[in-house]
Amino acid sequence: MPTRTRRPERREEPLSRERVVEAAIELLDTAGEGGLTFRALAARLATGPGAIYWHVTGKDELLGAATDAVLSRTTTTDADPAPQEAIRALALGVFDAIDAHPWVGTQLSGAPPQSPMLRVFEHIGRQVQALGVPQTAQFTAASSLLSYILGVAGQNAANARQCPPDTDRTQFLDTVSEAWASLDPEEFAFTRNVAEQLRVHDDRAEFLAGIDLILTGITARPDPTDPAPS
Known part of the structure; x- marks a missing residue:
């Protein structure tokens, strides 16, 4: 055999x-x-x-x-960038993570205090400290950044989930932009005025522009311990 x-x-x-x-x-x-x-x-x-x-x-x-x-994966950096760049990189990392994994945004919105969200808050807070923000304003600065990051990233992911998988982004924005442009000119004057900007906007670029606006406000905020100008 x-x-x-x-x-x-x-x-x-x-x-x-x-x-x-x-x-x-x-x-x-x-x-x-x-x-x-x-x-x-x-x-x-x-x-x-x-x-x-x-x-x-x-x-x-x-x-x-x-x-x-x-x-x-969004809170791990090999380099040691300046605080503002570190915040921008972290914010964009979270934005992209929620965009790729929309369920993350849902989990963060209902997360308990001891949660993965605390990891993001800790990293933001350390960079806020590195910016030299007064101690009495650090919680407000870090909380504002966290709320913006999670809010915008979560809404962006929610919008994507509501659209059919084969949705063409350009066509979708064209349709919405045209709808905005046809609104009542007295009741929606501003919305009509920015309708064309909606058509050509980039989600990630607009997100980072918002981060920069918050950082500008944080760094320009006066120290409450400084004497008021006479």
Whole structure:
């Protein structure tokens, strides 16, 4: 009889928390929050739900870990840029992260105090301190930047999710711009006036322009301990 050659056993990569979180991110990107179930995740990882529970206690913890993993990539820098540039880079990183993973914005909007959002707040706050903002104004400055970043990035992602996947951005903006231009000239004078700017605007450029406006206000704000001019 011919000798059978024994096939080598396939060695699977051991399951780890990192693998579970990365698989969850992939599932969230394709199926959204509603599609993230331990059954679906187990199928993706070719394992049983019980093995996943060894690494995370439930869906809430998994969502938090996935959000933290995405945001941690935006708060890591190799260089040591000037504070304003560091804030701009962080802001754009969060904007792009939420644009690529819209579910992150949803998670941040309802996140508890001890959450991935705190990581972003900490990095903003350190740069605000490096700008020399008075201690009494640091919380307001950092909070304003955080609110703007999350608000605009979240709204941008929400707008994208409301449009069909095959939406042509240029055609969409042309349609909205024409609708603005045809509004009542007395009731919507300003909106009509900027309708053409809407047509040609760039979301990321406008976002960074807003960051620059806030930074200008922060750096121009007088120190409350300085004596008032006579």
